[in-house]
Amino acid sequence: MRLTVVGAGPAYGDQPGMLGACYLLESRDEAMALDLGHGAFAGLASRVAPEALVTVFVSHLHPDHFVDLVPLRHWLRYHLPVPGRVRVDGPADLAKRLDALHGEPGFTAVALDVEPLVAGTRAVGPFTLELARVRHTADSFAVRVTCGDGAAGLVY
Numbered sequence: 001m002r003l004t005v006v007g008a009g010p011a012y013g014d015q016p017g018m019l020g021a022c023y024l025l026e027s028r029d030e031a032m033a034l035d036l037g038h039g040a041f042a043g044l045a046s047r048v049a050p051e052a053l054v055t056v057f058v059s060h061l062h063p064d065h066f067v068d069l070v071p072l073r074h075w076l077r078y079h080l081p082v083p084g085r086v087r088v089d090g091p092a093d094l095a096k097r098l099d100a101l102h103g104e105p106g107f108t109a110v111a112l113d114v115e116p117l118v119a120g121t122r123a124v125g126p127f128t129l130e131l132a133r134v135r136h137t138a139d140s141f142a143v144r145v146t147c148g149d150g151a152a153g154l155v156y
């Protein structure tokens with residue numbers, strides 16, 4: 001499993017390149033992202049085809065961790081010759097939050113398949129996600145990602 005730090009900045013920055021959280025994980029020819037914070041989409045899209053992500057894991061609903069799902073949604077809807085869809089493993093209120101941000105019911109559902117986070121283990125493509133609640137917002141999760149290659153994995 002290979003980790004690329006796309007963005008690791010704070011909630012705001014005063015220097016170019018200080019992007020919201022986004023970590024790209026690749027295993028063989030499949031990829032997922034951990035969070036997609038402000039400004040991170042272009043860096044992600046320059047490294048992998050966004051429509052090919054097996055999931056975007058969203059840890060919690062602070063904008064520096066999820067707001068670039070908006071450009072991902074637009075990419076899937078308008079950039080591709082045939083509109084695409086991407087799975088998002090995120091907090092239960094994620095779609096409601098994005099819909100409200102854009103003032104458009106159904107805004108999220110046209111391109112993103114949100115799977116609500118619950119504690120436990122789930123398989124997504126080649127990745128195994130072990131989810132556990134953590135204290136931060138009312139609905140925040142940590143994740144341990146492994147991919148069956150014998151490596152220890154990554155905890156986020």
Ligand SMILES: [Zn+2]
Pocket residue numbers: 060062136
């Ligand atoms: Zn936060």
